[in-house]
Amino acid sequence: MGRFHRHPDGTVHSHDHHHDHGHDHDHRDVGDHSGYATGVERVAVLEQILSENDRLADANRQLFAGHGVRTVNLMSSPGAGKTTLLKATLEALRAELRVGVLEGDIATSLDADVLRETGAAVSLVNTDAGFGGECHLDAVMVASGLGRLPLAELDLVVIENVGNLVCPAEFDVGQDVRAMVYAVTEGEEKPLKYPVMFRSADAVVVNKVDLLPYLDFDIDEFYDHLTAVNPRAKVFTLSARTGEGLAPWLDWLRGVASGVGPDL
Amino acid sequence: MHELSLCRAIADTAVAHANGRDIRRVRVRIGHLRQVVPGTLQHCWDMRVGGGPLDGCVLDIEHVPAVVSCVACAALTTLTVPVRQCARCGGNDVELLSGEEFLIESIDVAPAERTTNSDTERTT
Numbered sequence: 277m278g279r280f281h282r283h284p285d286g287t288v289h290s291h292d293h294h295h296d297h298g299h300d301h302d303h304r305d306v307g308d309h310s311g312y313a314t315g316v317e318r319v320a321v322l323e324q325i326l327s328e329n330d331r332l333a334d335a336n337r338q339l340f341a342g343h344g345v346r347t348v349n350l351m352s353s354p355g356a357g358k359t360t361l362l363k364a365t366l367e368a369l370r371a372e373l374r375v376g377v378l379e380g381d382i383a384t385s386l387d388a389d390v391l392r393e394t395g396a397a398v399s400l401v402n403t404d405a406g407f408g409g410e411c412h413l414d415a416v417m418v419a420s421g422l423g424r425l426p427l428a429e430l431d432l433v434v435i436e437n438v439g440n441l442v443c444p445a446e447f448d449v450g451q452d453v454r455a456m457v458y459a460v461t462e463g464e465e466k467p468l469k470y471p472v473m474f475r476s477a478d479a480v481v482v483n484k485v486d487l488l489p490y491l492d493f494d495i496d497e498f499y500d501h502l503t504a505v506n507p508r509a510k511v512f513t514l515s516a517r518t519g520e521g522l523a524p525w526l527d528w529l530r531g532v533a534s535g536v537g538p539d540l
Numbered sequence: 541m542h543e544l545s546l547c548r549a550i551a552d553t554a555v556a557h558a559n560g561r562d563i564r565r566v567r568v569r570i571g572h573l574r575q576v577v578p579g580t581l582q583h584c585w586d587m588r589v590g591g592g593p594l595d596g597c598v599l600d601i602e603h604v605p606a607v608v609s610c611v612a613c614a615a616l617t618t619l620t621v622p623v624r625q626c627a628r629c630g631g632n633d634v635e636l637l638s639g640e641e642f643l644i645e646s647i648d649v650a651p652a653e654r655t656t657n658s659d660t661e662r663t664t
Contacts, residue, residue: 315651316564321557321644325549325568412542442575443542471622472575504623507632 336450
């Protein structure tokens, strides 16, 4: 078993100490052997937990930039309406912007099939190929799906994340901007309960407003909570199903695609 | 449940810094504003570390409170809700001092298995 110790010249290392070779030194004179008490050495790391993911996300970002493609990471809880919004968006922008989709889902190609009907290039990444079915996309998974998108022919790539209000917010996938879809059916308090995603979003789409007459939903209370958690987010209030309020969201995406950034 | 992914990232980074030695303990600092459940992280860690250089390795999770400093009145507030607001004057113009940590601080590595060359020279 090796032992950690320090020599007078400052050398710090470990080694086995059951010498089977002849030598005549006095152990007490050779270095500081106080480390023998535990034999364990502490090594400073000081690295961000997701530093490897962040490095790969930067590589994705550079790949997108190299092709002149701008990217949106679209996040929400399951059922908030990401795919419905994306389908309406693809149909509305089809004539003017070349939009590709990287579709993240734990399983099935159901959403990807819906989006392909618009004629857009869609690359599906099923996360159940990983360890236990990932609840989010990370930079590696996004990189694995990029080869199936004709980046050189695209202006904008929307990365539709796995439906989940927690985990996707922690993982940089190499996007330029983050947008999240929130449905008014989810309740006013969600920004306070899931602050990480609400805070990470450059834009928040408040979806399903066509249902407001049927809900006990106080939209002003929701806006207060959203502002408390993230005062800088662009907010778009719309119904992806009816198309009501869609225009400002489309303008924002046009701005992102042309490179003016999230603060249009 | 991204804690399993986080454990994988922590394990990979720890092994990369261990220079081939077994790892006995990993210390991480996680801020209050991160949506990480310490119990879940611990549970995932215990599932992850069986066998190899991390066998039996302990994960020390240091929880870092979210503290803001008010620009207007300089009061310090430890946040209990995710709203960045001064508890004394109610101001929203605050500077975040801590709470977003997501850091692998250090590892404890076991003694190396073999005698190094320099040591052999020194002791013979």
